[in-house]
Amino acid sequence: MIRAFGVQKWFGGKRALGPVSFEIARGETVGFLGLNGAGKTTLLRILAGELRPSGGTLEVGGTDAMREPLAVRKLVGFLPEFPPLYPDMTVRDYLRFAGMVRGMDGATLQGRLEEVEALVGLGPVREELTRTLSQGFRQRVGFAQAIIHEPELLVLDEPAHDLDPAQIVEMRSLLHTLEGRHTILLSSHNLPEISETCDRLFVLDAGEVIASGSETELASHWLDTQQVEVALRAAANDLAPAVQRLRSIEAVRNVTVDERDGNGEGPVLVVECSDDCRAEICRLLVEDGWDMLRLVRSRRKLESIFLGLVHGTERTRRQSHSAA
Amino acid sequence: MVRSGHAVKVILQRELAAYLKSPRGYVVAAALLLLAGVLFYAEALGPSAGERLSADVLARFFYNTSGLIAVAAVALSVRLFTDERQTGSMVLLVTAPVHEHQIVLGKFFGAAVFLTVLALATLYMPLLILVNGRVSWGHVAVGYLGLVLLGSAVLAIGIFASALTRNTLSAAVAGGVLVGTMFLFWPLSFVVDPPLSRVFAGLGLHGRHFNDFQTGVLHLRDVVYYLSVTYFFLLLATKTLQTRRWQ
Incomplete structure (x- = not known):
């Protein structure tokens, strides 16, 4: 779906991006993570x-983004x-405008409006001005305008x-609904959100x-250890045998x-x-008769990868500066 | 890609609806009609009006109204892009499959239709002269054509100013200075020597190019002048939007 090679962006004399190169397949959901x-x-x-890139080549859906934007x-x-809302428009008028400005005709748009409003949950506010909406509804309207024309790529x-x-939680469930129908790219500061x-x-x-890859791939490349949390039905003082067993x-x-x-x-x-080693932990503890309430890979894993990567590159940068 | 005419029409309709829904559109309309009415009363009907030919009264009406139309055009146009940037809605337009010139034309025509309706709302004053005096329909029609052409040129300048910045006040200052400078070219042409005087007179937004409209004389060169100014500044606005994709 996307093929980027050496894409870069400069604002004046300052490099904001790149050069970056990557490929993203049709139907993938890809997250961009960074400070x-x-x-x-x-x-x-x-x-x-x-924005237009300052250099490199970019293809979306097989079309050259520089030549045929x-x-x-x-x-x-x-x-x-x-x-990107117009505060003086009602939700329905705004979505109709968003569809029409993207070339949809009236008949197609009418059916699609009903569908998108139902999907995103905008029915109760469709006749309200966008400026009167809560942040949650504003975000939903923004989401609705992004999918109104059934784009192949959702950014x-x-x-x-x-x-x-x-x-x-609602937004996450909406994204799951759209998975497979669109190629989805998203950025987030919410690490558990992006990993899920x-x-x-x-x-x-x-x-x-x-770095790039699935969370598991990143973990196997960039983390020395994985972290598993196990909750047992026992007091803290009684856990010594379980600790010994796991060691x-x-x-x-x-x-x-x-x-x-x-x-x-x-x-x-x-x-x-x-x-x-979640399976082995589970087996040993059950064999020893412990009541296991929960066993889960730690949610702090992605955070650890992320911080490790960012701090690692920062260290490398500092070292190269001092070497220079 | 969206058909060129379709995109322009969709954006035009949105802009027109925005004028009709916002207090700003009504404030500009009320101020223009009030001042035009007061000036007309003072010049044609009031105790100090004096005896004058009806054609002179009509010419004076178009002269006064042209200044008001220019101010209204600046007020209507300078917010066209700055508001979009401040609310973030500009992103919708610049990520839609439409050319920058379609965005500019949609906004321009929306403002031009609204301004034309405002200008035509003053029609009752020339009609009073027409009923009570001796002026031709042609004089009235040419005068209004001049108002619309002048208004269009000022709108284009305002749209260019609006494309330059994200702050409405800065755009209003830039638009006001540009329009004011182009209005001043005509009086300046009397105080400088040739050939500069001829250049100033030729470039002035008012004066040489509007005088004939207000007296009911239609010259192709004046029409071409206003259309050229309009085209030039709309082109600059388009180029400014295109440049922003690189910044």
């Missing part, structure tokens, strides 16, 4: 056709960080921006892609007891492994 200023938004704005923009739906910049936890939604991740730092697993490097009662399940064993 503020890493180049995520610049890359998404280029892919959405808002209008043909490419027809394939793309874009939700920027702040939804979402921080789609969970400013949403409360309930709205984030995306098939593949690109980690950006200082305008460059410093007997070859891949386990360390076991600690986290006494914080975060989920109302009592203390949690935090197991650091060099490989994915």
Whole structure:
């Protein structure tokens, strides 16, 4: 769906992006991860056709984005960080305008409006002015305008921006609904969010892609250890035999007891492994008669990868500066 | 890609609806009609009006209204892109499969239709002269054509100013200075020596090019002048939008 080679963007004398090269297949959901200023938004704005790259080649759906930008923009739906709404329009009028400006005819648009409003949950507010909507509904309207013309490529910049936890869950479920129908690119600061939604991740730092792959691939390449959390029905003082038992697993490097009662399940064993040893942990503990309440790979994993990558490149940059 | 005419029409309709839904459109309309009415009363009907030929009264009406139309055109046009940038809605237009010139033309025609309706709302004043005096329909029609052409040129300048910046006040200052400078070319042409005087007179937005319209005389060169100014500034606005994709 997307083939980028050496794409870069300069603002005046300052390099904001690249050169970056990557390929994204049709139907994939890909996340872009990076600190503020890493180049995520610049890359998404280029892919959405808002900005033209300063160099490199970019193909979207087999069309050269530099030579035929209008043909490419027809394939793309874009939700920027702040939804591009007209405050003086009702939701229905705004979505009709968004469809028509992308070349949809009246008859097709009428059916599609009903469909999108139902999909995104805009029925109750369709006759309200967009300026009167809550942040959650504004984001939904922004989402609706991005999919109204059934684009092949959906580009979402921080789609969970400013949403409360309930709205984030709704947005995630909406994205799952659209998976497979569109190629989806999204950026987010919410690491668990991006890891749950995306098939593949690109980690950006200082305008460059410093790593890419699925979360598991990134972990196996970039993390020495994986972290597994195990909740057992027992008091913290009684967990010593379980700790000993887990340390007997070859891949386990360390076991600690986290006494914080975060989920109302009592203390949690935090197991650091060099490989994915969840199955072995489960088997041993059940064999020994422990009541297991929960066993999960730590959600902090992606955060660890991300911070490791970013700090690693920062260290490399500093070293090259001091060497120079 | 969206058909050129379709995109322009869709954007024009949105702009026109925005004028009709916003207080700004009504404030500009009310101010223009009020001031035009007051000036007309003072010049034609009031106690100090004096005896004058009806053709002179009509010419004076077009002269006064041309200034008001120019101010209204600046007020209507300078927000066209700055508002979009401030609310973020510009992203919708620049990521849609439409050319920059279609965006500019849609906005220009939306503003031009609204301004033409405002100009025509003053028609009752020339009609009063027509009923009570001796002026021709041709004089009235040519005068209004001049107002629309002048208004279009000023709208194009305002749209260019609006494309330059994201701040409406800065755009208003830039648009006002540009329009004011082009209005001043005519009086300046009397105080400088040739050939500069001829250049200034030829470039002035008012004066030489509007005088004939207000007296009911239609010259092709004046029509071409206003259309050229309009085209030139719309082209600059288009190029400015295109340049922003690289910045």
